[in-house]
Amino acid sequence: MADADNITVKIIKARNVGGIFKSSQKDQLRIYCKVCLVPGKQQKQHTNDVTGTQDPVFKEAFLFKGLSKANLEKCKIRIRVYNKCSRLKRDEFLGEASFSLLNLPDNEMFKLWCDLTPKSGIENLGSLTVSLCLEKTAGILTVNVIKGKDLPRNLLTGAPDPYVKVLVVQESRAVLMKKTKVKRKTTCPVFKEVFTFHISTSQEDIQHTSVEFTVYDRTRIWSVELKNIRISLRSFFKFSARNEASISGKDMSRGAPKY
Structure with missing residues (x-):
């Protein structure tokens, strides 16, 4: 009011x-x-x-x-x-x-329901190409962080020093984390780094397993987050026949939604 x-x-x-x-x-x-x-x-x-x-x-x-x-x-x-x-x-x-705030009644209660929408006004943050391979019998998820493209530049320091942190999240299990090496002064880093994670491959657990990729700029003192995305394994292996995806920076916003 x-x-x-x-x-x-x-x-x-x-x-x-x-x-x-x-x-x-x-x-x-x-x-x-x-x-x-x-x-x-x-x-x-x-x-x-x-x-x-x-x-x-x-x-x-x-x-x-x-x-x-x-x-x-x-x-x-x-x-x-x-x-x-x-x-x-x-x-x-x-x-x-x-x-x-226009046309609000003076000194009166104004009540309304609002539908929630995805975050708006997200800038183009480049892209990240990754591939995933799931060996169900062995219980191994292989994640290949391949390359980034058109990552954002800092207005003061220029091209970033990027690296990628990979989190694998399964319900009722500890979060698994690995990260790539830092690439110096480039907006198009080539990583080609492969990580393996031992996970539960039961149908129920796979339904609620996700892999989160966060790209950071490693500055002299601290790391600045550039982008973040989470991939549901259920959706990824259902729709990606080659098990490879190029992830758009427009989807790699802070707090990216589930898929």
């Missing part, structure tokens, strides 16, 4: 967040929302986590102060929903919704 130069936004609840999960996976969900004014990500705030449900109830109010008439005309409220993950993984982006 609008009150002079202030707007109070109350996030009440959500329904069926994240799509299809196994019942055991639902127990591990930690859903929360980030809310801010856009453009500019102004006055960023967030809810508390709600655990163990795809229908979280938040009932939390957020005050946005000092909004001029110009702000009301050009700004929107944006709400992004995330699942909080372990320390090894970036929080999983589940969807976003936004609405205009």
